[in-house]
Amino acid sequence: MQAPRENAVLVFGSTGKLGRQIVTQLLEEGRTVVAAARDAQKADTVFEELGLRVGYQADKSKGILALEGDVDITNPESLNRPELWAGVSQVACAVGPIFGRLPDGKMGYLDDMTSERVDAQGVANIASALQSVFKDKAKSRETATVLPMTSEADLVKWQRLDDVIMGGQSSSALTLAADGSGAVFSGDLIIEGGGFCGARTKALDLNLGEFDGVALEVEGDGQTFKLNLKTADQEDLPECTFQATFDTLPGRSTTVYIPWREFVAVKRARVDPAAPKLDPSSVRQLGLVLSRFEFNGLANPNYWAGKFSLKIKGGIQGFREPRPAIVFVTSAGVERNAKIGDDETARKADIPIVQLNPGGVLNHKYAGEWAVRSAGIPYAVVRSTGLTSEDEDTDFVLEASQGDRISGKISRKEVARVAVAALGTAASVGKTVEIRRSEAAGDRGKASSQPDLERLFLTAVQDRHRPRINLAPLPAPVPPPKPPTPERTAEILSDERVQAAQAAGRGGRVRSEEETSAATSVTVVGDNRAQVSAPGQNGAQPQGDGDEAVPQNVKEARDWIRSWRASNLERKLPQEEKAGVNS
Incomplete structure (x- = not known):
């Protein structure tokens, strides 16, 4: 029997290092992926190597995994298949360009999966598809x-x-409004002997x-009032309840969402x-309450003794907030790079990745x-700081x-936790956040709880409210700047921050020789792209190192990649003999 696809999360970049973490954690939460x-x-x-299987998992408490192949986000047609979106209610996007190594040792983008084609054009294709697929998705509170x-x-x-139940003298009543629009909670608050008035429903389903x-x-x-809730477990515990406060405006109607x-x-x-x-x-x-206290004996800052009145129009409502239709995981540095534009002085003063900006x-x-934000659907953008493999099993x-x-730095597992939390909370909608591990010594070994993760978004503002x-x-987006000269590149790579990152094993996903040999092409990117055919394709062979055969901008890009690989990535390649599509 085929497993159902309901309220599913469609994950783009699912087989990359980050995408695998997102898939795994969604399944741990019981989501269909x-x-x-x-x-x-x-x-x-x-x-299979992760212990996951298509359909139901061995642990029945985990979610259901479905797999859709032949999905190339750089080809809009591959996204326009109804079966791809069957049962899908949300999207997680963790895509990235694909690096690989040629038989002659040179590095480049495989199958022309450059940053421009994947990060810009491919994500724009996803955003365009979502406009159609989610055109009826709720975009506002219901x-x-x-x-x-x-x-x-x-x-x-x-x-x-x-408060008469405690010997007080306050009194209140709940009556119909004279205009028939609802009810009025009113009375006389006397602070001597108690200091509260209240009304509560009988037990209801x-x-x-x-x-x-x-x-x-x-x-x-x-005045500031309270709304009380009692659960089934509290029905026989009169001293226990859940409380929230809400403010009112004198003589003005307002809708309070709690x-x-x-x-x-x-x-x-x-x-x-x-x-x-x-x-x-x-x-x-x-229940409704007016009290001279808020919590733990602290005074209610907005109350006074004597007559009060609270009109409730219609009744008490439940509300639903939209969740993000897409959570897009991207990179810190993108906004500061856009602000810098062609200002070379400002670029030289910024962090190394902004100075290098390889391949734009x-x-x-x-x-x-920008494409995701412009699609007109609920979104959240999570910007990762420097990805690291350090202390992957240590909490921060x-x-x-x-x-x-x-x-700063952060592991892919931690980024995935934030992305999954963003999918599950309305607090992330319309917001862009950068995330990192805390560098405080006392924060090592402390895990961020689910409320902590939600708080990352609760304390942020929506992108449209940034001036607040x-x-x-x-x-606005700007074109990529000219790449740095070889001399400038060498200077940047000698920066102690870059050296520390390389020594710690931080860097992107690099394909093995086996994966590279299966690629149809390799593209090296500088200001312009020069495409290098893989061996066996029309008899072409990779270009050599001679300046007469390689454009200068391509040579500079290769030099940078070779330097990066020599100090960091080469030692990782033997462990990277697994298939994947992004970092």
Whole structure:
């Protein structure tokens, strides 16, 4: 029986080092994954070596893996197959150019999979396909009434819960609004002897699990109120509940959205850190409260004794936020490169990768970002700092920033964790973040929890709101600059930061000789591209090192690649005898 494809994540670049991590972690979370690959047979081998198999996994708690071959993102037609998108609700994109080694030892791009064709044109093709595939996907918040409050029958479900139960004197009532638009929670708050007024529903079967939180359209008097939730596990524990606060504006109507994460478990009016996480599907009661306290005995900054009134229009609603249709993993440095443009002085003062920008890779990756943002679908962009193989099994606290202002290092496994977290949270939509490991000594050995990963996005602003945190709007893409001279390249490569990265084994995916021999062509990129046919193709042989046979810009690119390989990548090649399509 064929495994179903429902709510699946389509992963481009699935067999690369990073893509494999994304596939593995999605399956660990129970998601259905559709792995897109150019060569299905090689991809099947890659996943088999990871202990994964097409269909159901041996561990039934894991998700389902499907495989789609003959997917070449540089060819738009290969993306326009309905079967590729069957059951797909989200996309993770972790593609990159393909380097390989010729029999004569020279390095280049295989099958013309250059950064320009993959990172720019290929990602643009994906973005274009998504415009059609996800044209009906929700792009904004959706709401539905879960507890109407417009009739006497609706209000019979509520009961008073004032401080008189503690010897206080406050009083309140929940009544229908005179205009029939909803209900009014009003009363008299007396702080002596208690200091709170409340109303709570009887036990109900609400099943709020399909929502991301609750919403109320309210007209208040400027005070801060609380919304309480009680789960099935708390029904016999009167001292336990979940609470969230919301503000009102005097005499003005406003809609308040309260996501589940804002509800705090409390016990006897104190935060209860030992309480289990809120399960919205088990919510049985809702309540409204006006109290002189917020949490742990701290005073409510917006309350006053005496008369109060809170009008609730329609009732209490559940809301759903859109998740990103695509999470695009790209590279730090792309934005600062775009800002620099042709300013050579500024380029020389920047980090080594921006100075080198081999093959215009930063420009092409940024062009891919631009295409994703311009597609008109919910997106998230995760920019990795320097990828490293150091301490891959060691936990680190992860940090995020915006504006392309940080550098650092991070493992592919950690990048995948952030990408998978981005797929699962509405907080990532419309945002671009750079991520790295914390360099603080005390943060080594500490894992970022799921709430920590979500917080990376919660503390970020949407790209369109960058000026709110003193960041300029995203710059427009610019053409690649001229490559550095051989002398300048040697100077950059001697930088201690580059040397340290090479010594630590940081670098991109390089194909083995076996993979290279299967390539139809190899392309070396400088300012222009010179294509070198693989042996056996029309009888052509690779070009030699002579200046008379190789354009200067190509020679410079080869010199740079050869230097990089000699100090770092050569020692890695014997371990890289596996198929893959990106880094």
